[in-house]
Amino acid sequence: MSDKLTLSASERINTLLDDASFVEIGSGVTARSTDFNLNKTETPGDGVVTGYGVINGKLVYVYSQDASVLGGSVGEMHAKKISALYTLAMKVGAPVIGLIDCAGLRLSEATDALEAFGHLFKKSTLASGLVPQITAVFGNCGGGAGILASLSDFTFMTKSAKLFVNSPNALAENYEEKCDTSSAEYVSASSPLVDGVYDDDATLLSDIRNLVSLLPSNNEEEALTSCTDNLNRTIPNLGTMADDGRAVVQNIADDNLFVETKKEFGKDVVIGLIRLNGATVGVVANQVSGGADRLSTAGATKASAFVSFCDSFGIPVLTLTNVKGFAATIEEEKTIAREAGKLTMAFADATVPKVNVVTGSALGSAYIVMNSKALGADIVFAWPDAEVGAMDPVAAAKIIASEEIASSADKVQAEKDAAARLRADQTSASAAARRGLVDDIIEPDATRKRVIAAFEMLATKNEDRPIKKHIAF
16 A cells, blocks of 8 residues: 555555556547637546556445546546446446545537537446445545535545535635635535545545445445444443444444534534444434534434435444533524424435433424434434433423422422422433333443344334325425
């Protein structure tokens, strides 16, 4: 593996794939347009290397844009080469990985290039939900290329890369030095588009290899491998990590491998992929530590898209719930209902095995949208100290027992007593279990083996739904 920060188009492919496995397709293609005297310009491969190879023995299709040829711009034949790669990938059922370093649409080819770009968009949408699509941005990814990246299931960037539809200097009252809206740092923190940002090309490509190893090749294949970790492994002190969903996820995963995505966006929610007993599982966890105990618009946005992805590719979903409500600000109020609705639909529509572990608070409507029994969770566990209820028992006591508290000589103690009764009767884990909202109360250190057992039981789940079309949010 090269130790250079920046690699060439071919070096990126060779670093990504298993040694000597790449087979190029369309190497003889060149630009077709003769406008602007382009017939006098050498365009080997028309600025993109396309072909196939393997990652840990798994077939993948790869295209890598070559910035040394007309800036890697997308011309007619350039786009047609990538479209042809998509056609093969859909026929065979294998992932498509795009390595982007692109100056944008090749203006000298005008509508010919634009039309070919449109056909490429169509191919990507046809492949969506059929084969995984991964995009990595190493240089510029602007205009239509930015849209192509958004159509992928996963998008990664190096720190020096740029991703935009309109450049920072084209935005009203803005310029790049004021706010670089195309930078990896800005895009990853401000939008749900970017799944990870890396210091160099090789590290990014290494993480794509890890991701591909966890994914099925297509929507009809299971993501399974042998497990070398102890299935009955207990995890001491896991109960102290209730507020750190990321730590809980990593501790219960096979060999502690957790491929997290969109870490910088919506920090109140953690999403990513793990293995449990060798089977790939998608995880959505509330993240109180370093995030928030309330579900935000950003957190709901990235969670809903991830659940839908998992459902499309038959990947079971585990949720770790610890949420006290929705984020309450003026800005959040503009968007939270819509995004919480998307998350509700994603969980309710998903027919893959779904397991929920309530590790802390599960209060109000925010709990309902986090893969609750009501939305179709197949199994719901709770840790002994978990709370499941309509609202915080202390706040509820002030409302329900207001007269009792007001007439008491010791109002502080009366409020504590009322809250304790409400907690025992309505919001404790045992109260939820009595109502059938929780299937079992489990010790935190047994979480790994109990969740594995649940997914093993659900392995043959088959849930039919009415054939329908509905309005996308």
